[in-house]
Amino acid sequence: MRRLFALAALLALGCSSEPAGGGDAAPLATLPDGADDPVCDADLQSFRRELWSPLMSLRCVGCHNAAGPARATRLVLRAEGQPDWLDHNFRAARAVAIARLADTSLLLLRPAGLHPMGHTGGTITPPGSTDYAALSRFAARVQTAACDDPTTGDGGTSPKSCTTVTPGPRVLRRLTPTEYDRTVRDLTGVDSHHGASFVADPVVDGFDNDAASLVVSPLLAEQLRVAAEAIATEATRELARVSPCTPTSPMDAACARRMVEGFGERAFRRPLTSDEVTRYLGLFTAIATGEGFNEGAEAVVSAMLQSPHFLYRAELGVSAGGAYRLSAWEVASELSYLLTGTMPDAELFTAARAGTLTTPTVIEAQVRRLLTTPGARESLRRFVRQWLDVDRLATVPKDATTFMAFTPAVRASMAGELDRFVDATLLRAGARLPDLFTTAATFVDPTLAGFYGLSPDGVADAQGYRRVSTVEAQRRGVLTLGAVMATHARPNSSSPVHRGRLVRERLLCQTLPPPPPGINAQPPTPDPRRSLREQYAMHASNEPCLSCHRLMDPIGFGFEFFDGVGRFRTMENGAAIDAHGEVVGSASSDGATTDTQAMIERLAASPEVHDCFARQLFRYAYALSATGEQTACALAEVQQGFRTADLSIEGLIVALTRSPHFTERAGDGTAVATDGGVVADAGAVDVVVTVDAGGGAVTTTGVATTTGVATTTVRDSTWETGFCERVQLVNNTSAAVTWTVVHRVAGRINNHWNSERTGDTGDVVFRGAMWNRTLMAGEVTELGFCASR
Template sequence: MVRGAGRPRSFAVVGAFALVGVGCARAPRQVDAPSTPTRAHAVRAAVVAAPSPLRRLSNEEYDNSVRDLLGDATRPASAFPPDEAVGGFESNSVSPVTQPLVERYQLAAETLAAAARPRLGELAPCPPPEAPRACAARFVERFGRAAFRRPLDPRERASLSALYDETARRRGHERALSLVIEAVLQSPSFLYRAEPAQGGGGATRPLSGYELATRLSYFLWASTPDPALLDEAASGALDTADGVETVARRLFADPRALDGVRSFFRQWLDLRELETLSREGEALSRFTPELRRAMAEETLRFGAHVTLSGGDVVEALLTSDESFVDATLARHYGVPAPAGAGFERVRLPSGQRAGVLTHASVLTVHASAEDASPILRGKFVRERLLCQPVPPPPPDAVISLPRFDPAETKKERFARHRMAPACASCHRMMDPIGFGFEHYDSIGAWRDREAERAVDATGVLGSTGDADTAFDGALELGRRLAASPRVRRCVATQWMRAALGRTERAEDAPSLDAAYAAFAAAGFDGRALLVAIARSDAFRHVGFEKEAP
């Protein structure tokens, strides 16, 4: 039994300073000092929500949205520039768009509209004797509402109708409908998830039903709301936390929930990098496109499975000896290939693999081009599982690579990082954890020996506040991490970041506390965490910075 499970506890202090970083040179922080129990029962004060910078659809969200709006599964956003992540999650909330991206939006909209041409009869039905103009008006209303995730306002209605009328005169009904599609898909009301300010700012307001429907569907489906969800928004069904929970549970039951959960794991575990990274040396020939795809698929399936099927999701994530492989990955792992062509649930090789830390995907993404990287793997654990960001190298770091001497062991070579005090304070946070993964090479294949030596996979987990230990190998590391409240809290924090598209701020602490408490009370069932986040004040409200008059 995990400490703290089943007993709601508060970790407000963690929320407040989680982002300060491990501090490297400073003393390890005490992480789970509970706040006073009276707080939770105090009279409920007015909600104060943190500002949420304007988010632009991620490439995945764009692709899923046009799939659901137009039935087009060509994933045109794969040609867009990469997304911008905050807190590890794609939110496109920092940098404004530039002309090259606007050109891509235009090209994608034109391509999608052209592809929809043969299906216009289905998208904009117009049974005779109805006048095309009347059918078009209906299409504008319906398509506009679906794409903007709210009803059109009078100006938008007039603008799109005028575009239709003028084009229909010049170019005919079908061409005019195409231009309406193009204009809607390039509109900021489609591309951005606007949550406008009211009045002078500086205040918190609850989200409208439509805004909440949009947050919910992109959080749980990584896609646009369906008409039923927009109807629920209109009906007031999302006006209370209980209402939100009911709707969230309906969304879970939809196949699109798989997209949402897979999206979380793809971002949290950096799996997007599998598409682009390259390998060198001996691993190059083994790192086939099939293996690359299979690696990602294993972890995405596994993540969705353990999140949506109940039970302690953290325990399963970090220690489960079951996973999903196809023939390609089975060969890579040295387990019997499944009978069918696709992925099947299998038991992983005993003593070699258990949990996502031992998945080839995670190990490959956090490796150098030619070898395991204790730095990247340690940094990954520190930042993504312990929520302790590692600062960049200090300004005066002299980064001169020593000559590679194969006679030295890896630990001897990496010990140099920790000789200079400026480097030591941070590398101490990464390398000793990373050494625990030495049984896995640059593409996550198991090895007992490296460079004619038996692998030494002993490591040290330190400065965690609640899980400090020496350990041997990634399996033991996974078990240690699974037992750490800090790690469990961090998992909740990561989901919260994904839901909000930003890193947490002080205002979010009560929401994070409440979500964590509900997560723990439910025995760390993943669905309970997602519902609790959806119910939270931070999710259902938006705050605004005070503006200079």
């Protein structure tokens, strides 16, 4: 049965397009903003039966209501009987279920206590509990395709209509290792490969740039330090790389200032504040005094390369009526990293400085300009490699006996083939998405020509690649390139499962669950007497396997003209290749196909594939895995823009940059005012807590109040000549408290954080920093310092 409304389909908890029960019409509830967004009755009743009655009505709504302690969280529920309570609660639960952290639904993480931020109400639904299982089912339904009903994939999450497009949250986006290397090259001229050896980051939805997941682990911090020092040393060997002036003396203050301001603006992708200039000049002076100008400059460069202002792209904006407007500098970085994968070029800097990067017209002109630069190639190539999951081509294990010819050189050449194919199909003027799937040509170097058995003519590029029109009707488009076919195969054979899954997950945006426990997941051993199709027949005859494998295998069979390393073939084990395939379980693209070409044409024409492609580029551009619901309408608008632009790639990118998210951010309710504003603290009680830091952890309750603030001191590192401690504070009162802590320091503090202090040794008085000065009832904070002794 086809779904009438994509969103309803996503939520099909046994939902049919006819009202359940046959009698009453399904209530067509409305979104808070009034959007026409039907939720069918069966979904609501299932939610009520599975989640609301046994769990949420008993254990959640007590805090998670508009007046309760959890009123500021994502989940605000209504008690039974309040207006639209069921529909409202269903939507609220769904929004939390769709939001994810590290690929897991917040609805599973939070009440199970698995979320890094904990759950204030304690562990309600530990993994293994029946409640957890019910939440898992709900989250799986709203997040991924259930195998019984594949049309519920997120390929169809677009709301039917959106009246309001909400931008995503304010974020800090740490540079990916690739962005790091390219930025360093543009910034310093040093040919950096440091990023390439940084520890691998989390991959979310196939992309390695997820804003919420990219942090600086201890290992990465050390790698960043080593890299920054090496780069700074090399860059300052020729001072002109980092300094606009030549110093006239070792302590040339004027030149030092120009260097800090000039290099700093390029490193931070915005002008430095006067405080920052002072601090970096302070570092310069401290080093240059003993060691000279170059050494001072080197320290400044090293520090800037380790600064969060370099390592994170800020998309924070400035407060503007409850929302935030991104600065021209921030927009310049968005444009440059999206389109070129590196820091803004000179023209973007000029535009940012002039403050002109605020109107859609100016931004669109920059998009068109940047798409013609070499950087755009890098960025789109990288997108395609991650989207089609072929980044691991170089290492995907292969059986050297079965595929003797698949040498490292062939793998490398295939990577080059894919890059050139992307350039030719996506960056060509007027390029449309279907070109990527149907173009009957490719690019081979001599290695690959021999491997594929192709005879290119035409002119070779600098690396020896020549364009070749593909003669076989089956070799069409990106999916049949060696990189894709070889990566999505088994070590010793092709794999309809892997290829079918690629299409399902990356082209149709439907996530498939892993095999259920307790069933035999044995793959067939290559059997020279039988075709692969026969060997996979077990999936079709075995019920637990069938429900998912029918979604994968029949699509994968359509690619059987390509062996496990991407070579075209017409025979396998003495029999002619049978590449009949079928797409099932899609909203509008179901049907049988006779061969690879037919399968590809079916996919290339599929509206779901088009929407999914827009979704994938949206993910890559914005990297917002955790905010699915908040930006659902923004996505829908981008998808609509892509369709309106007749599937033009440039049209899609322009649509992405025209989205409100590109220039604005939603207020998150937790941001601290940047103008020095402090939360009102009427009724606050000053509490002085004296702590003996003599050793180990000490808990003391405040002396000046009946309730008070409790502190705990933890020494988390200590070495011969110093130590670091942190003091954790919890407000155990029922009122807001502005706190002061007197802490005995057996040494001299050389830096501290999350606090302001008076004194640096002995009894040091700490007060809160702007953002943690006032603790609400039950709130926790922490200050810390490192001291030498």
